[in-house]
Amino acid sequence: xxxxxxxxxxxxxxxxxxxxxxxxxxxxxxxxxxxxxxxxxxxxxxxxxxxxxxxxxxxxxxxxxxxxxxxxxxxxxxxxxxxxxxxxxxxxxxxxxxxxxxxxxxxxxxxxxxx
Amino acid sequence: xxxxxxxxxxxxxxxxxxxxxxxxxxxxxxxxxxxxxxxxxxxxxxxxxxxxxxxxxxxxxxxxxxxxxxxxxxxxxxxxxxxxxxxxxxxxxxxxxxxxxxxxxxxxxxx
Numbered sequence: 001x002x003x004x005x006x007x008x009x010x011x012x013x014x015x016x017x018x019x020x021x022x023x024x025x026x027x028x029x030x031x032x033x034x035x036x037x038x039x040x041x042x043x044x045x046x047x048x049x050x051x052x053x054x055x056x057x058x059x060x061x062x063x064x065x066x067x068x069x070x071x072x073x074x075x076x077x078x079x080x081x082x083x084x085x086x087x088x089x090x091x092x093x094x095x096x097x098x099x100x101x102x103x104x105x106x107x108x109x110x111x112x113x114x115x
Numbered sequence: 116x117x118x119x120x121x122x123x124x125x126x127x128x129x130x131x132x133x134x135x136x137x138x139x140x141x142x143x144x145x146x147x148x149x150x151x152x153x154x155x156x157x158x159x160x161x162x163x164x165x166x167x168x169x170x171x172x173x174x175x176x177x178x179x180x181x182x183x184x185x186x187x188x189x190x191x192x193x194x195x196x197x198x199x200x201x202x203x204x205x206x207x208x209x210x211x212x213x214x215x216x217x218x219x220x221x222x223x224x225x226x
Contacts (some may be wrong), residue, residue, distance in 0.1 A: 004157075033213065042203065043158070045213035056213060091157050093214075102207075103148060104214060106157035 003027065004094050004107035005074075012113045013082045021077040021110045025094030032075040033104060034067060037089040049075060082114045118142070119206055121217030128194055129225050136189040136220045138204035145209045147180055147187045152201040152219075161189075194224045 005024040013019050025032050034046040045059040049069035060067065064082075069075040079086055089111050093104035120139045128134055138147070146165045150158035162171050164180035164187060171178045175198075177190040187204055201221050205214040 006157075031212070035214075035216075042216040042218045043205075043214075045215070048212050059213065095212075102212070103146075103160060103163045105160060106150070108157045109155075111155075 004092065004105055006090075006092055006107035006110050008110060009108060010111050010113070012115060014115050015083055016081050019079040019082050019086070019112055021079075021090050021092075021112070022074040023077070023092030023094075023107060024074040025092075026096075026105055029094035029096050029105075031095045031097070031102070032069050033093045033095075034075075034077050035091045035093065035106075037091065037109075039088070043091065046077075079112075082112070084114045087112055087114045119204060119215055119217035121204055121220055123220060124218060125221050125223075127223045127225065130195055131193055132224075134191050134194055134222070136191075136202055136204075136222075137186070138188065138206075138217050139186045140206060140215075141185065142206070142208065142215075143184050144206035145184075147184075147204060147206045148214065149178055149187070149189055150203040150205060152203060158203055158205075191222075194222075196224045196226050198222060199224050 003026040007022050032049045035043040037043045047060045047067045048056040064080045066078045089109045091106050091109045093106045095102040095104045122137050148163045149161040152158045162178045167184045168182045169180045175192045179188050201219050203219045204217040
């Protein structure tokens with residue numbers, strides 16, 4: 001899955017700071033998904049985006065979290081005023097078609113640590 | 116809310132043994148994917164099953180999708196230490212595009 005790029009791989013922030021996580025999908029993929037994996041838990045869906053559109057954000061916390069996938073450039077997951085509970089691994093995945101049988105390919109993740 | 120129950124959560128076996136991991140739900144899925152995740156890395160796709168009753172083989176791994184598309188299993192024959200890792204099942208519904216993940220099975224194969 002090296003073709004789905006995420007950066008940074010590790011991010012350390014103090015409480016109250018902002019965290020910006022980037023995801024570049026596989027070449028030819030226009031559908032991006034963000035998932036969060038808390039320590040010792042499974043992956044939980046956060047948001048699904050296509051270019052310039054948020055399709056489903058039902059898994060995103062209502063406050064402090066936002067996501068975008070601009071026409072040019074990577075998808076960005078932004079967390080404002082981070083708290084310790086935001087410490088987790090954040091994974092993005094991409095797919096070519098976005099259909100209900102479409103396979104999602106995952107990036108290596110960004111591990112966020114909030115001090 | 117769709118839930119995927121994965122069992123067992125932990126499995127420690129000797130090299131050469133066989134094992135089966137189960138993934139069950141009360142919901143119907145349009146497709147089900149199995150991933151393997153190494154520490155510090157993202158999930159790596161092993162297989163996608165789409166048709167009810169479908170069986171797919173990947174070397175010593177056999178994946179089955181239940182007839183009713185609510186459950187799946189992963190069977191490993193003659194496990195090797197290299198099979199050690201976290202195995203995740205994930206289902207996708209007809210209604211949405213997000214994956215619902217099971218809690219994972221941590222497999223350790225001892226030499």
